[in-house]
Amino acid sequence: MIVVNETGYLPDSEKIAVSDENGEFCIVDDNERKKLDTPIAVTDAGYDETAGHRVYRLDFSDLKDIGIYHIESDKGEASASFKVEPGVYKTLKNALQKFFYFQRCGMTLEERYAGPFKRDICHQGLSHIVGSEEKISIPKGWHDAGDYGRYVSAGAVAVAHMLYAYELFPEAFGDDINIPESGNGVPDILNECRYELEFLSSMQDEDGGVHHKVTSWTFCGFVMPKDDDKEMFVFPVTSLSTADFAAVMCIASRVYEPYDPDFARSCMHQAYLAGQWLMEHPENTDFHDPEGCNTGEYTDPFDKDERMWAYAELMRTDYDIRQDMDRSMRTAGSKRESRQEGYRQEFVSALTAYEESHPHYDGRSVDDGFGWNDVSSFAAIAVIFDPDKRSGEELHDRMTAMLISRADEFAAMQEGGYPISMKKEDFIWGSNMVMSNRADILITAALVLRQSMGADDRAKAYEKAALNQIHYILGMNAMDISYVTGFGDNAFKDPHNRVTISDDIERPIPGELSGGPCILFADEEIKKYINAETPAQRCYLDHHLSYSSNEITIYWNSSLLFATAYFDRSTR
Ligand code: G3I
Ligand code: 9MR
Ligand code: ZN
Numbered sequence: 377m378i379v380v381n382e383t384g385y386l387p388d389s390e391k392i393a394v395s396d397e398n399g400e401f402c403i404v405d406d407n408e409r410k411k412l413d414t415p416i417a418v419t420d421a422g423y424d425e426t427a428g429h430r431v432y433r434l435d436f437s438d439l440k441d442i443g444i445y446h447i448e449s450d451k452g453e454a455s456a457s458f459k460v461e462p463g464v465y466k467t468l469k470n471a472l473q474k475f476f477y478f479q480r481c482g483m484t485l486e487e488r489y490a491g492p493f494k495r496d497i498c499h500q501g502l503s504h505i506v507g508s509e510e511k512i513s514i515p516k517g518w519h520d521a522g523d524y525g526r527y528v529s530a531g532a533v534a535v536a537h538m539l540y541a542y543e544l545f546p547e548a549f550g551d552d553i554n555i556p557e558s559g560n561g562v563p564d565i566l567n568e569c570r571y572e573l574e575f576l577s578s579m580q581d582e583d584g585g586v587h588h589k590v591t592s593w594t595f596c597g598f599v600m601p602k603d604d605d606k607e608m609f610v611f612p613v614t615s616l617s618t619a620d621f622a623a624v625m626c627i628a629s630r631v632y633e634p635y636d637p638d639f640a641r642s643c644m645h646q647a648y649l650a651g652q653w654l655m656e657h658p659e660n661t662d663f664h665d666p667e668g669c670n671t672g673e674y675t676d677p678f679d680k681d682e683r684m685w686a687y688a689e690l691m692r693t694d695y696d697i698r699q700d701m702d703r704s705m706r707t708a709g710s711k712r713e714s715r716q717e718g719y720r721q722e723f724v725s726a727l728t729a730y731e732e733s734h735p736h737y738d739g740r741s742v743d744d745g746f747g748w749n750d751v752s753s754f755a756a757i758a759v760i761f762d763p764d765k766r767s768g769e770e771l772h773d774r775m776t777a778m779l780i781s782r783a784d785e786f787a788a789m790q791e792g793g794y795p796i797s798m799k800k801e802d803f804i805w806g807s808n809m810v811m812s813n814r815a816d817i818l819i820t821a822a823l824v825l826r827q828s829m830g831a832d833d834r835a836k837a838y839e840k841a842a843l844n845q846i847h848y849i850l851g852m853n854a855m856d857i858s859y860v861t862g863f864g865d866n867a868f869k870d871p872h873n874r875v876t877i878s879d880d881i882e883r884p885i886p887g888e889l890s891g892g893p894c895i896l897f898a899d900e901e902i903k904k905y906i907n908a909e910t911p912a913q914r915c916y917l918d919h920h921l922s923y924s925s926n927e928i929t930i931y932w933n934s935s936l937l938f939a940t941a942y943f944d945r946s947t948r
Contacts, residue, residue, distance in 0.1 A: 382851035382864025384459030387440045396429040400450040414439045424793025427854035428911030431793045456865035465944040471887025472937040476568045477555045479518035498601030503608040514590045517575025521929035522872040525591030532620035533748045537934035539627045548945035584653030585613035586621040591671035598877040614661045619682035622650035626689035651690045680729040681752040687723035688758035741799040746813035783821030786814045787841045795844040803912035808892030809932040815845035815939040854913035862886025868918045872927040888928040898924030
């Protein structure tokens with residue numbers, strides 16, 4: 377077996393493939409149908425416990441010419457084919473983003489945008505507030521995943537991945553990915569996120585608290601969205617959702633300001649209200665499904681990181697919305713200063729609590745802080761990239777150290793076996809997001825090193841490590857599978873996605889990232905195929921019934937979109 381990134385490699389980047397046996401290897405040019413004499417350096421990287429085989433790393437970085445190739449061995453093995461070209465990740469990037477359009481709730485997907493995946497409008501009814509007689513309208517938003525629920529923490533995290541990517545490297549994002557808003561002069565990433573932000577906005581109560589989720593009481597069957605006629609419920613307010621909401625509304629108020637100041641102002645106002653609610657409710661409200669309800673919980677026994685993120689963003693962004701939007705006015709006003717001091721104190725107390733009881737409750741080797749259950753790295757980004765350094769030097773340095781030390785740990789993990797930053801225990805539900813989040817942290821750390829520390833060599837090493845994570849996801853793994861639909865000779869085909877299961881179209885929607893290998897034995901289907909001896913990387917089943925290893929969801933796609941957009945930022 378020879379495994380490669382089946383999408384391809386950038387001409388000037390390091391190029392690594394993996395073989396499970398030693399031998400002589402050569403590159404074959406698929407167009408010319410001839411063997412090349414480009415050298416391939418083979419290193420024995422030792423036995424990889426997560427893969428269950430010995431790893432031989434094949435370095436073919438000397439291959440720089442644009443083309444389509446594959447690798448062959450003297451033992452008769454052949455890899456999938458791959459491209460080498462400067463814009464090699466562009467189509468992938470756009471498909472990962474277009475995925476969000478396909479997840480839109482409450483909208484007819486028209487053929488001119490959706491092609492064969494056109495579908496009727498869904499979930500138009502009012503939603504019943506749990507514990508009251510009241511019914512309200514909760515419009516728009518993205519279906520979370522293979523189910524049709526809409527969950528605030530999940531949505532906020534997906535939007536954060538996308539809006540931080542946009543803030544950090546805006547040059548990666550165009551206005552032409554063929555969604556209904558394309559060509560309106562606003563980058564499509566902002567158009568897409570706005571669809572979710574308007575949903576989020578409707579989840580806030582008048583007192584600032586934000587409801588946890590809107591879903592049916594139990595998951596619907598394998599039907600198209602329009603045929604899901606179960607009653608929808610709005611579940612209680614939680615501190616987790618309120619904090620995530622506050623943070624993401626702050627980011628929104630910054631990035632939409634040049635395009636739509638009124639919308640930006642209303643995001644800031646809602647963030648402010650959420651912040652007030654958090655201060656008045658210092659306890660974690662957590663969330664558990666009530667009796668008989670089985671839709672996603674997104675439960676989290678620890679909300680200090682969410683609060684830390686909210687206060688970091690409020691400290692950075694808050695301005696007096698009663699004043700004009702003029703930037704010069706923003707810096708005036710003592711009220712804002714005293715509010716900021718309040719946020720700062722709350723931030724420090726949440727950060728201290730976080731540092732003292734570092735959770736690790738989901739069993740991973742190192743937290744990335746870039747997913748729905750730990751958002752600490754988002755807080756780091758909010759502080760580190762604040763051009764006004766409103767947190768002050770000391771906190772700025774502390775958050776920088778947090779981020780860099782995570783990146784260092786991830787980079788160090790790539791020493792032996794597959795060049796990936798993963799240990800066995802990291803292959804939990806959504807392991808491809810763990811993989812991809814670590815790429816995102818490595819990228820963010822590279823940006824910090826370049827921008828403020830001038831440490832170019834270290835930044836390059838982080839970028840190289842981040843690309844290896846992407847190579848794994850796109851095919852360089854022990855399953856010899858690409859975990860993005862439509863990308864690669866061996867792309868997975870049978871996601872746990874109710875739309876795909878019921879749309880009568882043979883192929884899946886392209887650009888969906890699978891959750892990936894999961895060692896938790898968490899669905900009946902995969903239990904038939906894995907046991908305690910199965911190597912972590914192989915605890916995967918390309919079957920729609922295996923929701924613990926083969927579902928798709930918004931915050932997995934957005935995580936990979938972050939990394940992919942970074943490596944495609946100059947070829948828009
Ligand atoms: O808290 C335990 C910890 O004590 C233990 O050490 C560790 C290892 O077993 O597990 C920890 O909890 C895990 C939790 O994720 C936190 O990471 C659970 O086992 C694991 O089952 C849980 O998986 C989540 C899954 O929902 C089930 O709740 C996934 O992260 C989450 O992405 C997924 O989200 C679902 C939504 O609920 C519904 N919509 C689809 C979406 C994607 O599958
Ligand atoms: O489709 C559901 C998926 O979105 C969730 O991630 C998963 C775990 O909560 O549950 C799936 O729904 C299954 C349910 O939990 C049990 N009965 C079968 C459902 C469809 O496979
Ligand atoms: Zn819907």
